[in-house]
Amino acid sequence: MKHIVCIVGTRPEGIKMAPLIKALKCEPWARVTVLATAQHRHLLDQVLSLFDICPDVDLDIMRPNQTLPELTSRLISGLDEKFAELNPDVVLAQGDTTTVMAAAMVAFYRRVPFGHVEAGLRTHDLDNPFPEEMNRLVAGRLAKWHFVPTHRSRENLLREGIADTAIHVTGNTVIDALLEVAATNRTLDIPLDLDKRLILVTAHRRENFGEPFRAICRAILQLLDLYPDIEVMYPVHPNPNVQSVAHELLGTHSRVLLCDPLDYAPFVEAQKRAYLILTDSGGVQEEAPALGKPVLVLRTETERPEAVDEGVVRLVGTDEALIVAEASRLLDSQSAYGEMARGVSPYGDGQASERIVAVLRHELGAAR
Numbered sequence: 001m002k003h004i005v006c007i008v009g010t011r012p013e014g015i016k017m018a019p020l021i022k023a024l025k026c027e028p029w030a031r032v033t034v035l036a037t038a039q040h041r042h043l044l045d046q047v048l049s050l051f052d053i054c055p056d057v058d059l060d061i062m063r064p065n066q067t068l069p070e071l072t073s074r075l076i077s078g079l080d081e082k083f084a085e086l087n088p089d090v091v092l093a094q095g096d097t098t099t100v101m102a103a104a105m106v107a108f109y110r111r112v113p114f115g116h117v118e119a120g121l122r123t124h125d126l127d128n129p130f131p132e133e134m135n136r137l138v139a140g141r142l143a144k145w146h147f148v149p150t151h152r153s154r155e156n157l158l159r160e161g162i163a164d165t166a167i168h169v170t171g172n173t174v175i176d177a178l179l180e181v182a183a184t185n186r187t188l189d190i191p192l193d194l195d196k197r198l199i200l201v202t203a204h205r206r207e208n209f210g211e212p213f214r215a216i217c218r219a220i221l222q223l224l225d226l227y228p229d230i231e232v233m234y235p236v237h238p239n240p241n242v243q244s245v246a247h248e249l250l251g252t253h254s255r256v257l258l259c260d261p262l263d264y265a266p267f268v269e270a271q272k273r274a275y276l277i278l279t280d281s282g283g284v285q286e287e288a289p290a291l292g293k294p295v296l297v298l299r300t301e302t303e304r305p306e307a308v309d310e311g312v313v314r315l316v317g318t319d320e321a322l323i324v325a326e327a328s329r330l331l332d333s334q335s336a337y338g339e340m341a342r343g344v345s346p347y348g349d350g351q352a353s354e355r356i357v358a359v360l361r362h363e364l365g366a367a368r
Helices: 011-025 041-050 068-086 098-109 132-142 151-159 173-182 211-226 240-250 264-273 282-290 305-310 320-332 334-340 352-363
Strands: 002-008 030-036 090-094 114-117 145-148 167-169 197-202 230-235 256-259 276-279 295-297 313-315
Touching (some): 002 011, 011 030, 011 041, 011 114, 011 352, 030 068, 098 132, 114 132, 114 352, 145 352, 151 167, 173 352, 211 230, 211 240, 230 240, 230 264, 240 256, 264 282, 276 282, 276 320, 282 305, 295 320, 305 313, 320 334
Parallel strands (some): 145 167, 276 295, 295 313
């Protein structure tokens, strides 16, 4: 029996680790412990509940207005204490959050093999996204197993000197989770106008705080002025840097629906109903193309270039005029819209978790 500790800290980690946790729990050779750092308390709890996952250990690390040094310090000390108690054979974590970086570091210090899920994503710019690019570089340097979503991610790691035998192209577990949830049509308890085209907005990245985020909001207002047949729905991230500006600039418009962050299932339903999505989220760049929804990315760099290459995602940054121009092109032209709404998923087929389990089974010498 191999003791595998699966780390989750934020909502995206919960979504992307859930299919893997469930798959591992079906393996007779694996004893699975789910450790929640709760870097994002409420948002993480939402998705774990959806997938019927209850953490075995909860660090409850989140504090109001926490700084990155404070968060990192608490994560390292908290994880170190729990790893000493749990004595795992393997630690698994997903993505590029501070939780993942800290988990990789503590596993390294304690000589525990670390598996990095969704490995190999790179922008090659430490400032974009910040601090995620640094987090995944650290995790990538310390990992024993790199579970990469695409062949491009594999090439990134090979260029960094990672051994080919340590890299496993599995697809992205987010598609596993998405296909499971999207298979069911769900109610959306938000009063949408079904006669209008829905633009779904998500914007929360740290590097967009301040004037870049204000430019995004002004672009949305311009689009509302230009197109009376659109409605904007924006589940607003709880960070005060986002909340205050969103409500100041968008809160009084009659065709803007500001709401609290949605649970994952309603958010998938919102993506299914959207005509167009504006986002600075990494996960949405993966999910929306699989649902056939065009995505304009409110960032100047992306670690997910595969969807850009496929023509189903376009980078627009936070340039007000460019956001308006690219959104207008899709709202005005059925042919331009159709080119981006092709339902192409370069990130997987829904079997990523099974592939990761198969690798671990082989690597750990475990029998079925």
